[in-house]
Structure formats: C-alpha cells, structure tokens
Amino acid sequence: MAITKVSSKGQIVIPSEIRKAIQAEEGDSVTLELLEDGKVLMQVIKMKPLRSLRGSLAPKDGMEAELDYKSLREEAWKAMAKEKLSDKDE
Structure with missing residues (x-):
C-alpha cells in the first residue's frame, strides 16, 4: 500500500x-x-507518440487546404483511448 496526498487543485502523485x-x-x-x-x-x-497518428484520420470535406490540427489531434486521442478501453474488455 502507498499513501499520497491530494493537492489544493485535486491532483495526486x-x-x-x-x-x-x-x-x-x-x-x-x-x-x-x-x-x-x-x-x-x-x-x-x-x-x-503523436507522430504515430499521422494519416489515421481522413480530411473532412473542404479541409484539405486548412486543417484544424487541434481538433484532429483531440479526435485521434479519443479514438485511441476508446480502442484501448475496448481491447481491455475483450
């Protein structure tokens, strides 16, 4: 067993x-x-690593010229987390 404290911001180590x-x-x-x-x-x-996600999402219509990388990155992380969770359920 290990003991740790909760910080004023609700964080733990x-x-x-x-x-x-x-x-x-x-x-x-x-x-x-x-x-x-x-x-x-x-x-x-x-x-x-983020670079392993390269090419994992197809561009949305009209986004070829101007990509919203922040949104794409968030979508990719969510998809990976969902995949990892479903792998553990099997």
Missing part, C-alpha cells in the same frame, strides 16, 4: 512503486471508475 507496477509512463492517460463499494478502479491507457 502516483508513487513510483505503483507507477512501475502498472507500467504507467509519462504521456499515458488513466481512467478512474468509482465502484459501488466506494473504491476507485484506475486503469492505464498507454499512449503512442
């Missing part, structure tokens, strides 16, 4: 022994799920 055990690395995301018994289930979503 995951102790190194826990990070190692769950193989969480910089850039990874985590999901937190509140269970009925009041416990929290945390799962790591491994994230690939």
Whole structure:
C-alpha cells in the first residue's frame, strides 16, 4: 500500500512503486471508475507518440487546404483511448 496526498487543485502523485507496477509512463492517460463499494478502479491507457497518428484520420470535406490540427489531434486521442478501453474488455 502507498499513501499520497491530494493537492489544493485535486491532483495526486502516483508513487513510483505503483507507477512501475502498472507500467504507467509519462504521456499515458488513466481512467478512474468509482465502484459501488466506494473504491476507485484506475486503469492505464498507454499512449503512442503523436507522430504515430499521422494519416489515421481522413480530411473532412473542404479541409484539405486548412486543417484544424487541434481538433484532429483531440479526435485521434479519443479514438485511441476508446480502442484501448475496448481491447481491455475483450
């Protein structure tokens, strides 16, 4: 068991022994799920480097000349997170 504190901004530090055990690395995301018994289930979503997403989304109509990279990046991250979560359910 490891103990950590919640900051004034609601942030916590995951102790190194826990990070190692769950193989969480910089850039990874985590999901937190509140269970009925009041416990929290945390799962790591491994994230690939942004450059690995190149070409994964087709341009929308009329966007070939001017792409909104922020929106595309957000869509790609959401799609990857959804895919990772569905992989864990199988």
